[in-house]
Amino acid sequence: MVAMVRRKKPDRCSLQVADTPPRLRGTPKRLASLSGPVTTIVKKCPTPGCDGSGHIFKRCHTHYTASGCPLHHRKRRNRSGRVLPPKLSIDVTSDNNDISTPRPLSTPHITRLDLIQQLISPPFGNHGDQREPILKGLATPTEIQLFKEAQRKAKNKESKLKHVVLGEHQMEVWFVSQFPSVATLHLCKYCLRHFCSLATIKLHAASCPWRHPPGKEIYRDHMISIFEIDGGQHQSYCQNLCLLAKLFLDHKTVYYDVQPFIFYVMTQYRDGGCHLVGYFSKEKSSALNYNLSCILVLPCYMRNGFGRMLIEFSYLLTRLEGTTGSPERPLSDLGLVSYRSYWRDAILDHMIQLKEGSSLSIKELSKQSGVNTDDLVSTMQRLGIIKYCKGQHIVLHDKELLDDYVGRCKKLKSRSINPSCLKR
Template identity: 50%
Template sequence: MTGKENIPADSNDGTPAEQADLPLHPPAITKPHGPRGMLGSGHGKRAKGHITRRPEPPPPGAAGQPETVNLEDAENLNVDLATGLTVGDRPPTPGTLPTAISQRPVEDGQVKLPLEVGTRMKCRFRDGLLRPCSIIERRKIRESEEYEYYVHYEKLNRRMDDWMRLEDVDLASVDPPEDLGPTPGDPSGRTRNQKRKVDDSHGDEEGHGEFDASALREHEEFTKVKNVEEIELGRHVMETWYFSPLPPEFQDCKVLYFSEYDLCFFKQRQQMLRHLAKCKLQHPPGEEIYRNGRVSMFEVDGKKEKMYCQNLCYLAKLFLDHKTLYYDVDLFLFYILCECDERGAHIVGYFSKEKSSEEGYNLACILTLPAYQRKGYGKCLIAFSYELSKLEARVGTPERPLSDLGVVSYRSYWTRVLLKVLRDHEGSISIKGLSDMTAIKTDDIISTLQHLQLIQYQKGQHVIYGAPASLERHLLEAGSGGLEVDPSKIIWTPYILD
């Protein structure tokens, strides 16, 4: 899913101006979580990427099948659609590789080391199995003459790209690129064939159909390697997925530390703790427009809280691939979903929307943080965006292009909402009537019903048909509605441009 919030790459707004040493007074936490315990004592709950469990690797020589999960929760960005795996964990610590790798002698001159950018090979994936991949970048390991390689797995999303060492590579499968000479104007010095192979390996990804080929290649060349490996936010440590255009001094950070309530970020944990001692916020700096139990929603104006919204965009880009950055945050409203406890309101996810959209978009960008996925929050964010559209008395649709998981998320939401109306409605109903009742754009209604094979085009118009048993079957396949939104508890008025 993409948005258009502007993040100036050379800005230093992500950090507070003052870095004076102050007494450390971290917020109290009553329950430690995970192997890294409590904030303030060097601990935090670990959320590696967005995995919830580590699959056991198959024994050497075994066929092994990857663990699969139900795709009904894919809108929480927790499932890789290409494999059906819960993904985001790092590969198991190498001990001995499968016999096919560890026992295979490599003759002198058989494989030229270090491996070159563009080399194709098989490498051990996060499930312990060998998968075809290609080298995007390489670098020397610190205090060593050996190299590690940043690889992209073929036909998998770029969020699965990772640094690998030579012991994870099946050397018998190495296919080095042909040397056709350097590409003119390529500062990396890669040959034309190396660059072509890297481009080809990225061309099979899903979810980018509305990007033209040249723009996609330019984007992926600039963002090909993650520049931050992990972030710490509140009680959680999360492995990142993508590149974020952070200010230069924060590039190539192993861990980035975010202040939980104002989202200022730091290279060192002690800096973040000193900042927390001065920060008086216990919730996002906006107006609370919804409270239902422990769940709250805050509306933040990008013009009034520019630093917060830019920091949020930096954070979100670490987990969103094609999030475009053309316009200033002044033009957007940000809706921050939070879990509330005695310590305050903790950010779970958010969506943004333009204050005035000529195309009728009711959502520009959406994200559920990895530590909070598979809890129904993604469905809640989508439902909330449509409830706001109903209060505006307008139909809405998400900004395009949608990611692979975004398509699944919205189709699941549209399916549940539309089929419930068709199941409970007495008499005939038109596409326009469905749109008025649900605030879903007519194009989205038609595409959803066509996907379900519940609509036909007859005599110049679309005709909806479906037996009750068929509607119930599709509803079951669509899964649960996640965290329900109670419209009666929304206290909000539409934004009025000056």
Template identity: 35%
Template structure:
């Protein structure tokens, strides 16, 4: 097959390509081509999948759409054609001894725009080649971020870094996040953010696992606030519960700041799933510890520091709260649902997603006077037909 892209250098979306993520052919657009020793490759953007699935694919994996497939996909193609084309020039990151595939384009300076980029996990300086990286790692004496240690237990440390006083470090960690988070431009204005860097002891030594950032709080009276603006767990450390630990730290800081908070929207798909799991765990934790006839959302807000909107959305998604004609919201929790939660809670405890406040050495510069609204709905809680 000879693809038309080579003939007139235009973007085409009348193609389908075998996608490893879904293990099936997906509708796609071809935006760029290159010639390799094995033949032509094309940069594929999938229309219905997350951008991290995009990448270079061999010509043999790409096929034309049939006439019927084109007709069926016409509206999807039209909407997708209006999206901005984004090319990924850097494909791999070497970090902490791991070769990690980059998901999205990152605006690193021109000298780093190669197939691979190298990053020191301690000082977060970037190198453009292996030789420079190996030389740097032999000489680098940095072992901690340029900030204050605010939390330390047996295995976990958190550092607080001010984006205004440590611009280079914070810009570099923001570039790291941009490799795996779409539509993040935090590297432009790091001075208005605080960064919270997470280190974990692995095989006797500490490693940078990820971070979250939040905008500096400048007011003294507030109803709710963004508890974080950006959160990243480096892909080689994902699926180990570390993202949940960072979320727990964000809410621990919110509690110390006397804030009710929510993450900045929109969340990435992975971020939304992580927050939903965390919200569900803490809300069910409250239910198991407070067996009473009437529970208000305000009670859960005070216990968790979640916003009322996040609590409602989480319970609606779990299909365990239902509105009635009155102003009350009734929450039906089956015994099976509670058993499922308790089993999940056991797994959560083994991953130690909860931090202990006694190890937190953080004191807010600005005291926030929290004010609760009085008209927050009550929840009547039922397990099967037995009311608490």
């Protein structure tokens, strides 16, 4: 019979060796038996110049990998040359560590709209003598280079097209458009479809049901009518109109994407139909208050006051909307001359109607005419009738200039828009 004897537990303090450190709680016995210093692994972000603060998803205060490094992702995006949003930082050492309300750095937030407004600052974008708009910051350098290369090829492209026939008018083309390379191109005077031979245009004219442009007639004064055409509803006609305009406009770039625009087509009634005279287009919703995107008067109708009528009609629509507007830049050479003439006459006509002793307010003039204040000030500076004296701008009353304007208005009976003929 074996007796069970309970073995007495030894004292732990008595079993420890003097040279061996005590085993830590949770450490395996095999590792605890090893002697030597404990090495500490320090985690650090591999991105050069990063101190490990912040996180790309803003969940933590620190990061240790490149996938969560905000600086690493900003460097990758910056290689394409795009304009990046401002960098946000969170002060980890501060007591107010509210992740939901990060504090921005000293770099202000610049949106795309603010950048575009800076590039087109009045009167003509601060481009100096250069007519080409500044594209830096709006696209990558590669895209800008491809655009300039395509623009150069389109300008230097050799085409056999020399004349275009629209009804009874034969006009010489000025620039290259996306038309067939033939010597003479024939267009239908109503639907603007193009044909390469005289026989095909005669067959089409005999069966064409159109006698006026599509859309809604919103203005009629004797033989002059203006039709409002939505580019999204009548794409074929608007595309043909843009292709025709490219033959006489150097800066015309929109041919087929006509859905965002509204076209106002001016016609002259004769021989049982409405014949195309000119047109202007505008964006349906413009963030920069542009009241006109493109304007054209056919060469066979130039120097008859139709261009001025189109400009006056665009400002009439702007006044009805209760805002002020300005044409989209860059303007063509003929368009710039027409606009400067219209702005000058609008200022002089308002100065003649002023009573003696009354002051001229540029804001009031802008509200009555619908012209942007920047365009009015630039026109006054060109005429030399505005001066800066003692901290304020003074408009000079030039009697010779006003007398010359009155005499010119009596001699030349130019065409004008009658607001009462507008159908709204």
